[in-house]
Structures are given as structure tokens and as C-alpha cells.
Amino acid sequence: MSSIISVANLSKTYGSGFKALKNVNLDIKRGEIFALLGPNGAGKTTLISIICGIANPSEGRVLVGGEDIQTSYRKARSLIGLVPQELHTDAFESVWATVSFSRGLFGKPKNPGHIEKVLKDLSLWDKKDNKIITLSGGMKRRVMIAKALSHEPQILFLDEPTAGVDVELRKGMWEVVRGLQQSGVTIILTTHYIEEAEEMADRIGVINKGEIVLVEDKTTLMQKLGKKRLTLHLQGKIASLPESLAHYELELCDSGATLVYDYDTKGERTGITSLLGDLRTAGIRFNDLDTTQSSLEDIFVDLVRTS
Amino acid sequence: MNHRAIRAIYLFEMARTWRTLLQSIVSPVVSTSLYFVVFGAAIGSRISQVEGVSYGTFIVPGLIMLSVLTQSIANASFGIYFPKFTGTIYEILSAPISYFEIVLGYVGAAATKSIILGLIILATAGLFVPLHIHHPVWMLAFLVLTAVTFSLFGFIIGIWADGFEKLQMIPMLVVTPLTFLGGSFYSIDMLPPAWRTVALLNPVVYLISGFRWSFYEIADVSIAVSIGMTLAFLVICLVVIWWIFRTGYRLKN
Numbered sequence: 001m002s003s004i005i006s007v008a009n010l011s012k013t014y015g016s017g018f019k020a021l022k023n024v025n026l027d028i029k030r031g032e033i034f035a036l037l038g039p040n041g042a043g044k045t046t047l048i049s050i051i052c053g054i055a056n057p058s059e060g061r062v063l064v065g066g067e068d069i070q071t072s073y074r075k076a077r078s079l080i081g082l083v084p085q086e087l088h089t090d091a092f093e094s095v096w097a098t099v100s101f102s103r104g105l106f107g108k109p110k111n112p113g114h115i116e117k118v119l120k121d122l123s124l125w126d127k128k129d130n131k132i133i134t135l136s137g138g139m140k141r142r143v144m145i146a147k148a149l150s151h152e153p154q155i156l157f158l159d160e161p162t163a164g165v166d167v168e169l170r171k172g173m174w175e176v177v178r179g180l181q182q183s184g185v186t187i188i189l190t191t192h193y194i195e196e197a198e199e200m201a202d203r204i205g206v207i208n209k210g211e212i213v214l215v216e217d218k219t220t221l222m223q224k225l226g227k228k229r230l231t232l233h234l235q236g237k238i239a240s241l242p243e244s245l246a247h248y249e250l251e252l253c254d255s256g257a258t259l260v261y262d263y264d265t266k267g268e269r270t271g272i273t274s275l276l277g278d279l280r281t282a283g284i285r286f287n288d289l290d291t292t293q294s295s296l297e298d299i300f301v302d303l304v305r306t307s
Numbered sequence: 308m309n310h311r312a313i314r315a316i317y318l319f320e321m322a323r324t325w326r327t328l329l330q331s332i333v334s335p336v337v338s339t340s341l342y343f344v345v346f347g348a349a350i351g352s353r354i355s356q357v358e359g360v361s362y363g364t365f366i367v368p369g370l371i372m373l374s375v376l377t378q379s380i381a382n383a384s385f386g387i388y389f390p391k392f393t394g395t396i397y398e399i400l401s402a403p404i405s406y407f408e409i410v411l412g413y414v415g416a417a418a419t420k421s422i423i424l425g426l427i428i429l430a431t432a433g434l435f436v437p438l439h440i441h442h443p444v445w446m447l448a449f450l451v452l453t454a455v456t457f458s459l460f461g462f463i464i465g466i467w468a469d470g471f472e473k474l475q476m477i478p479m480l481v482v483t484p485l486t487f488l489g490g491s492f493y494s495i496d497m498l499p500p501a502w503r504t505v506a507l508l509n510p511v512v513y514l515i516s517g518f519r520w521s522f523y524e525i526a527d528v529s530i531a532v533s534i535g536m537t538l539a540f541l542v543i544c545l546v547v548i549w550w551i552f553r554t555g556y557r558l559k560n
Contacts, residue, residue, distance in 0.1 A: 052401040056559050074309070074403040082401050088394030092326065104315030105402040147398070 003027040003063075004079075004155060004186050005051065010060030012046055012210075020046040022210040024060070028155075033177065033187045035201035035218075037194070037300055043210040044190040045085060048157050052082045065154065078106055081148030085159040085190075087140045091133040095124055098132060099146045106151035118146045122176060138169045145176070156180060158189040162196060174200055194300055208304050221299065223265065230272060232259040232279075233288040242282045248275055259286070312404040316412025317419075320386050324420050331382075332424060335374050339428045342370055343435045346492055357494055358525045363436040368519040369491030370432065372453065375425045376486055376511065379454050380478050383417035383461030388468050391557075400559065406552035410462065417458035418451070425450050438522075445530075446521035452537050453514055459544035466557050485511045490519075495527045510536060 005028035012021040021043045028034050038044050049055035051062050053073060062069045064076040090098050099115050119125045122142040127135060132143060141161070148156060158177070162170040170193075177200060181187055191197055197204055198218070205215040214221075237256035248271065251260040259279075263270040279286070324331045347363035354362040390396040399409060432438060440446050468474040489511030495503050506512055507528070517533025520526035526533070551558070 052397075054397055054400045054559065056555055074405075077401060077403040080401065082397065084394075084397050086394055088397060090393065090395055097322070101315050101319050102398060104311045104318075105398060105404065107309040107311045107403055109311065 002030050004030040006063040008061045011058050013058045020210050024212050032202040033200050035197035035204045036190045038207035042207045079154045081153035081156045083144045083148045083158045089132045094129050096128040099150045102147040103150040108151045118149050122146050155186045206303050229292045230261040231290050232286040235285040235287050309404045309408050313408050313412045317416045320416030360523050366492050367432045368522050369515050371425045371428050372515050373486045373491050375421045376457050378424050379421040379457035380461035382420050383458040384465035386413045387465035414458040418454040421454040440522050441524050442521040449518045456541040463547050466551055485509050490515045
């Protein structure tokens, strides 16, 4: 897949001297859902703001659809729809008026049919004449998505799209995002919810302290960095582990009723076979076992801690 | 040129005027009518004529200017400040639109409102006093030039302000006093010589003088100086706005 966004050597230093971005290099592939993860203040919003034209870069270059965001800003920006983190809306405008305004602002001719489709897709059609001030938080969020989609962008930035949104609505929004991807829109989302990235993204980038720590296919990332946990439910409780099992770094839980063993799926040898043999030798029997994969959240926490 | 974007901003701003009709149009008309009652009728009854024109008639250009100046600044400053305050400015900054087009949309709408208001006040004045405009084209030219210039000035204040207090400060503490002292209600020839010299430092004197000339062919300063001073202020505002957008002052980090 070709790149639709190409960020090269991008740095941003604020007037206060704070370095929000340090030599960031990133390519977003056409048609993918890319999740940008990072703790608060990592530089996610700064990166998006620069790409969209809201903040000026200190150094580096960004191409959107092959167009430079500074020298060819009209072409570059017309490809982008942005849904910012905060709910910035014109309180006294109607839903229809504000979405139509956005389309005009991006230089597109009137197209009531398209606005109608966007509002219907986002379940806002019956609210089209309502003033935005009368809408709930979740609906306002959808109005902002509708505004971003009003000019038929090829790229959609969703900065924390489901922050403060209840679980049901969040899942509804995921459906909308998937639908957009199917229609060919490239989606870049930032999120605090690892579950969201795990559920939605094709690729994941992790940013911390202004630096891109990692960019990887989600499935590869999970396989590469994912650890698995083997839990053995013992037949009888044991007070302590015999010396012969010390090198496995086992954890005795539930007052001696379960044994927990973490192993790395990357390694050629997981140590499971020898562990089971040594347990038998030591006379420790179990009546059940299960394995669990570490979540993206565990991976993320590890990465941020070590970077 | 992104014509559709300019149109979108312009119509959005004009829609705000119609939505807040009472505040935007009706209240300045009411307050101007009150000026006529107080200054025209009460004081005017004790001042027979100023430079051959009845006092009530004499103050009409000054009253229109008073409203056009304050409303141009208020409309334009609020127009750009409000998106900054609510955060919706993100959409303007991320749209494929040049700075010139942004200014054209906001300042165009603010100036249009002021011009409409000025004409409404003129029509209202016609109900109180007899009016004859000697140079209607010049009158309109001054009206448009002043509305545009002070809308640009208001735009600058709207960008500069980081709170409602600052938004009000310049119009309340600088522009209104300058307008009152700028010959709205008197000819500066009526002042003692020393104060006349001080008054000539007030840029509003030139605006009102030129505007009044277009009505009655009487002026405190020559018409060329009036036009020159107004254009000079227009150029200063344009340069400041160019600098704001070039540096991203209070708009972009």
C-alpha cells in the first residue's frame, strides 16, 4: 500500500522551550486504520495539529497525498477531515447549518444529498434542525464527525474519538469508523483506550515524550511482544515451591492453589514441556490449566516504561 | 481563491446578525434615537446653529460615525474572538483557506453589518431632522472606508484579546472617548485654540470631519487630509493583520 501521509524529521519546540516532537518519522498507508497510542503529553495532538495546519512545525516536512502541507496547503488540507479531542461546536447553530458550513469552508459546492447521507449514517438525521446546544455529549461528538466528513475527505483524524462516550455509543462509533474504512477513507485515531486500538487498528504507533517508539502491524506486534501466561490449578494447596523449580520464576497464587508461569512466545523454547516434567518429578499435580495472551495494554505499558 | 469558504464565513457571520437582531441592529438604533432626543432636542434648543447648520442636523454624521466605529469594532472583534473562545477556530485553521480569505469573510461581514446600521441610523435621523447630502457618493465612500478600516481594527482586537475583558477594553476605554472627543457633537473650531491642537491628534476627528463634509460641505480639516488619515489607518491595520498571520500570533502555536 502507498503512503497517504508521510512525516519526515518532524520536530516541534514550543515558545517555552518544551520539545513536543523530536525528529518524528511516520508513514500512514492509504486505506488503513492507524492507531496512535501514547500517554498524556506524549505529542499525539501536536502531531495531528501540525499535519492538519493548526500548529506550525519547527523542523521537518509533511506530505499529505503527495502535497506539502506548507507550500501546497490547499490541496493537502482539502484531503483531511479532523475531529479534535475537545467538543468544539457552535452552540446556537443547527446541526444542518454547522455541517453545511464545514463543507463550504472546504470549498466544496453545496450537496444536500451528501450531508443527508452523512447525518443518516451517524444517526443524526432526526436532529438536523436541532440547535447543537440541545444535544447530548455523544451526539455532539457525532456532529463533529459529520462536520469532518462533510467535504468527503480521504483522510480522517479522530483525536480521542470516544473519550467520555459510554460503552454502547463507543461500539456504535467503531462501526461508523469501520464503515468509513470500507468506503476507502484512511483513518488515524489517537486513543487512551487500548481496547479501542486492539479492536480497530490495522497498525499501531506508540509515541512517548515526543518520539515514535514503535510502529507495527497490530497482529505482528501482539505476536512479537505478546507474552503468554500459563495458569495451573493445583490438586492440593502447597505452602512453598521446591528448590528444583526455582529457575522457572513461578508465582504461587490463591494461597498456594494456583501456579502462574509467564513465557515468551518469541522464544524458541517456552519452557513449558520441561516445567510440566519437573512438576511431575516434584510430585505437584494439577487438575486444570489455562493460557492467556497479554493484552496490548500490557505491551503498551511495557514500551512506555522502557522508552 | 476559495470563494465558497469566504461565502461560508460571510453568511455564517451574517446569520449571527439576524439571529441576534435585537442586539445587532435594534439596540444601536434605539440608543442613537436617544442621542437625538438628548443632544438634538434638549441641547440643540439652546444652540441655534453650527457653521450655518442647525445643531440637530449638524450632529447626524457624528452620530452615524459613532455607531459605525463602535459596531465595526464590536462585530469584527467578537466574530473572530468567539471561535477562539469556543475552540471552533480549529476548523478555520485546518481548512484550505488563505489568511486573506479568512479576513475577507470576517471583516466583510462585520463591515456589511456596520454599513447597514449606518444607513438605518441615517434613515432614523431623517425622521428627526431635515437632511440634505451634498456628496452622496463621497458619503458612501467614507462610510464603507470607515466600516472596513475599523472592522480590520476590530479583527486585530479579537485576535489579541484572550478574555472578554480585553475584548471590551479598547472599544470602551479608547474608541468611545476618542469618538466623543472627536467632534461628533461639536465642531473643533468651538474649542479653545490649545484644545483644538490636542483634538487634531485624535484620528477620529479626521473621519468625522470628512464624513460631515460629504453631508454639508463643512469640515474641521481638509477633505484630502481626512481621506489620507483614514487610508493611513487602513494600511496600518492591514500591516498588523499581515504580521499576525505570518507569525501565527495568538492563533497558532
